[in-house]
Amino acid sequence: MPERSVTKTQLTGHLIQAEQLAAGYGNRNVWEKANFYVERGEFIGLLGPNGAGKSTLLRLLLGLLPARSGNLTLFGKTPRRGNSRVGYVPQRREVDNDSNIHALEYVRLGLLGNRWGFSLPSQAEHERQAALNILKTVNSIDLAYRPLRQLSGGELQRVFLAQALAGQPELLLLDEPLANLDIRRETQLIHLIHTIAKAQKIAVLLIAHDINPLLPVVDRIIYIANGQVASGKPEDVITSRQLTALYGASIEVLHDSRGRLAVLGVEEALHHAE
Amino acid sequence: MLSSTTASSNFHWNLWLDFQNMWQYAFMQHAFETGTVVAVIAGIVGYFVVIRRLSFAAHALSHIGFAGAAGAVLININPIFGLLVFTSGGGLAIAGLGRRASSRDIQIGTVLAFMLGLGVLFINLYKGYATEAYSLLFGEILGISSSDVIITLIVGLLIIVVVAMLYRRLLFTSLDEDVAEAKGISMLTMSICFMLLIAVATSIAVQVVGVLLIFALLVTPAAVAQRLARRPSTGILISVVIAVAATWFGLFISYYLPYPVSFFITSSVFIIYLIVRVLELRPSFLA
Numbered sequence: 198m199p200e201r202s203v204t205k206t207q208l209t210g211h212l213i214q215a216e217q218l219a220a221g222y223g224n225r226n227v228w229e230k231a232n233f234y235v236e237r238g239e240f241i242g243l244l245g246p247n248g249a250g251k252s253t254l255l256r257l258l259l260g261l262l263p264a265r266s267g268n269l270t271l272f273g274k275t276p277r278r279g280n281s282r283v284g285y286v287p288q289r290r291e292v293d294n295d296s297n298i299h300a301l302e303y304v305r306l307g308l309l310g311n312r313w314g315f316s317l318p319s320q321a322e323h324e325r326q327a328a329l330n331i332l333k334t335v336n337s338i339d340l341a342y343r344p345l346r347q348l349s350g351g352e353l354q355r356v357f358l359a360q361a362l363a364g365q366p367e368l369l370l371l372d373e374p375l376a377n378l379d380i381r382r383e384t385q386l387i388h389l390i391h392t393i394a395k396a397q398k399i400a401v402l403l404i405a406h407d408i409n410p411l412l413p414v415v416d417r418i419i420y421i422a423n424g425q426v427a428s429g430k431p432e433d434v435i436t437s438r439q440l441t442a443l444y445g446a447s448i449e450v451l452h453d454s455r456g457r458l459a460v461l462g463v464e465e466a467l468h469h470a471e
Numbered sequence: 472m473l474s475s476t477t478a479s480s481n482f483h484w485n486l487w488l489d490f491q492n493m494w495q496y497a498f499m500q501h502a503f504e505t506g507t508v509v510a511v512i513a514g515i516v517g518y519f520v521v522i523r524r525l526s527f528a529a530h531a532l533s534h535i536g537f538a539g540a541a542g543a544v545l546i547n548i549n550p551i552f553g554l555l556v557f558t559s560g561g562g563l564a565i566a567g568l569g570r571r572a573s574s575r576d577i578q579i580g581t582v583l584a585f586m587l588g589l590g591v592l593f594i595n596l597y598k599g600y601a602t603e604a605y606s607l608l609f610g611e612i613l614g615i616s617s618s619d620v621i622i623t624l625i626v627g628l629l630i631i632v633v634v635a636m637l638y639r640r641l642l643f644t645s646l647d648e649d650v651a652e653a654k655g656i657s658m659l660t661m662s663i664c665f666m667l668l669i670a671v672a673t674s675i676a677v678q679v680v681g682v683l684l685i686f687a688l689l690v691t692p693a694a695v696a697q698r699l700a701r702r703p704s705t706g707i708l709i710s711v712v713i714a715v716a717a718t719w720f721g722l723f724i725s726y727y728l729p730y731p732v733s734f735f736i737t738s739s740v741f742i743i744y745l746i747v748r749v750l751e752l753r754p755s756f757l758a
Contacts (some may be wrong), residue, residue, distance in 0.1 A: 259653045279655015287649040296522065298646065299701045306643050311654040315638035321704070342596070342701070359651065 207407060211270075212237045212368060212400050213258065218267035218426075220253045225264055227253050231426035234418055238398045241389060242411040242431070245421035246463055251404045252288065253419070255370045258402070271368070279311065284361030284399075286362060288372040292345045292353065300348065300356045301341040304328040307363030331359045353380040358390065362397075369394065371403045383410040388413075392455060408435055409457050423466070435460065443466070482727040493726045501615040502722050502732070508627040509679045510688060510718040513632055514711030516672040517693035518703070520666060522645045526690045527576055528565050528666070531583040533673045533685040535561035538586040540607050540677065547625035548739055550607065551622060553673035557586070562666030566659070610681035610733045612722070623675050637664055642703055679718065680733045685736040688714050695740075695747050715741055 212232040213217070219229035227250035235241055242250050256262040258271055258305070260278035272282060284307075305328045309316065316324060332338050337355040340348060348356065354374045361369060371390070375383045391414040394401045405411055407429055408418065419428040423444045427434050434440075435458055440448035446466035450460040482489060492500050520529045539557025542551035561582070568575045590650040594604045606614065634641070644661045652658055669689075676688050692713035695730075700706030721735035728735075 222751070261653060277655075278653065283653075285650055285653045287653075290647070290649065293522070293713060296697055297701055298703065302702055303646065304645055306650070309648075310639055310643035311651065312639050313636060334535055342703070360647075364654075446678055 202262050203373055206279070210237070212239070213237065214268070214270045215426075216268040218257075218269050218283065220250060220257055220262065222253075222262075223361050223398070226424065228421055228424045228426055229266070233266070233426060233428035235400055235402065236416075237415045238400055240394060240401045240414050241403070241420070242408060242415040242418040243402055244402045244406075244408055244418055246467055249421040251421055253370055253432040255285070255372055255402070256403070256418075258368075258370060260415075281364050282367045284364055284366030286354070286357045286361050286369075286370045286371045286374060287355070288404075289350070289376050290357075294346050296346065297344045299342050300337075300345055301324075301325060301328050301332070303345065303356055304341075304359045304363055306330055307331075307360035308369075311413070321426075328363065331363050332333065332356075334362065335359045335389060350377045351386055354378070362393070367399060369401045369403075371401065373404050373406070375405055375407075380410070387411060387414055408460075412456065412458070422463075431458075445459075484703055489727070490723070493723065497617075498613055498615070499722070499726060501617060501620050503613045503676075503719070504620050505615050505623045506679050506718040507715060508623050508724055509676050510617055510714035511711050512627050512630050512672050513676050513688035514692055514696075515707055515715040516630065516668050517689040517714070518696055518707045518710045519634075519641055519645055520669060520689060521693040522698050522703075522706075522709040525665075525669070526694075529669050529689050530581055530686055531565070531579045532558045532561050532670055533667075533677060533682040534583045534590075535586040536670075536674055536677060538590040540595065540682075541590040541597070541603070544603050544607075545593045549619075549622075551619070551674060551678070553675055557669065558670035558674050559667055561586070563663060566662040566666040569662075571657035574744045577658065601660075602694070605700070606681070608683045609676065609731065610677065610679050610683045610684065612679045612732050615678060616683065625680070626671060626675050631666060633664070633668060637661070641665060646703075653755055680736055684733050684737050686742050687733075688718070691740040691744050692717070695744050698751065713740060717743070 213235035216235050216386050219226045221227040243254065245251050251261065256342065257264055257269055258276050259388050260276040271280070301435050305324050308324050308327060329338065329341055332341050335355045337352065337359060340352055340356055345353065345356065356372075358374070369390075372436040374386060374390070378386065387410050390401060390403070393399070403411070411418075412431060415431060417429055418434055419426060421445065422440075425437060425443055427443050435450055437448060437450045440450060440460065444463070444466040446462065448460060448462040448466060451461065453459070520526055534553040536558040539553035539555070541553070542695045543550045543553025565575070565579060568578065583630060588716035590607075596601060640651070640656050643654070644656055644658060648658065672689065673685060676685055677708070680688055695712040695713055696706040700709055717736050717739040720739050724735050725732040
């Protein structure tokens, strides 16, 4: 089985490929029968209601959780922990209010933080310079010498993004980076991520609640709901028909004059599913 | 005992003479040597204890160690071996509680109380009840033998080597657990290594401040450092400097005043902590 999937991935050249994939904890599947792929450099929105298993997919890709069945390949291989080609920003983390450690030091962790031993002072200086350069690419050089506890939600996300970029990843996994941001900051952050990803040819898998801030940048979306996974272009997946089929309950998608989407009926559908 | 003889020494405002006067006694030399090693180790390990939010676990380990030390006294072996065995066992158990051991306060606290009770029993079974219990609980740095100095030094060097080997990973898992795990660092391995480090550090620190006052060396200096340092390496340095300064100050002053060393060490770190907290209230202080 593994040999077959390796050959297939090499032929198609997909960065991520899932075939009949099921994920879950214990002996319960959170979702199953998922078939999707992600190409190199693609910007993918990962959508779905709370608890649908979006973060679970990231855990599979990080090698923190094995697939319950089916096949998942990343760079043509089974995902493994500590893959330096993957950058990861977990869901908004607690910031230690007693700590005065500068943002720069957190970015530094992304460089050599997973090695044994310690950096000699000259090497540490070198790492700091590299971390400064990465902060520059996320327009956050001004945050370098500020403690994390003083940063706003958007600023924190830029620092975490810099840390993830430090490992020069080919794939970025971002778990709800837009949570708790106002609309203006959402747009700025998405634009920043998109610009960097395109420039450095990094594929992005970004978990979000709402498709609208992502519409200008996503190539495709993966939508997880009701134990099932659908993928495709937003205009093909986020339709009344597709979502009704996915949720197994009536969902209505409305378009406004500026192309924004409103998905109605999800709450009722989830309630119905319980 | 010792304090009554030392209290008779006259203090002159010539600090160098005072120092020489004190330094002629082997027990004071031993106290300074051991105290310095312990303070350096407590400063280093303590910084990680604080940023990993494991101060309660560290506190508990010292109490668990009390039972071991008391047991060792009872069967007539060096208390430090009893300390090492019990704190290491306790450390492994706490690491086994899994991630977020810091939130397992109830389980840890239950074991802590049981172990302290066990220690009380051992001490009671032993004839020299009061003295032994007192020195385990509050430290007896003025009674350190030259072999204890050597043991402390070896153990101290060992801890420094281990911390140096683990440094980057220890830091990553302490500051950013989720990302560190995704980067392939085993949380369980790091947790076990670190709990063993605390166990060993606690065991040697008990000689200086005793099990009840372990916080003063292992947590307070690091807590101050955490609030001040902008880099982890500076944090460790500040933590070590405070712990060493408080220990030296405590030893020096207790030679001339008839009060316990532990008291002077704990009060000096407490005062430093208070000063920093008060200064922090001024908005410009940490900007």
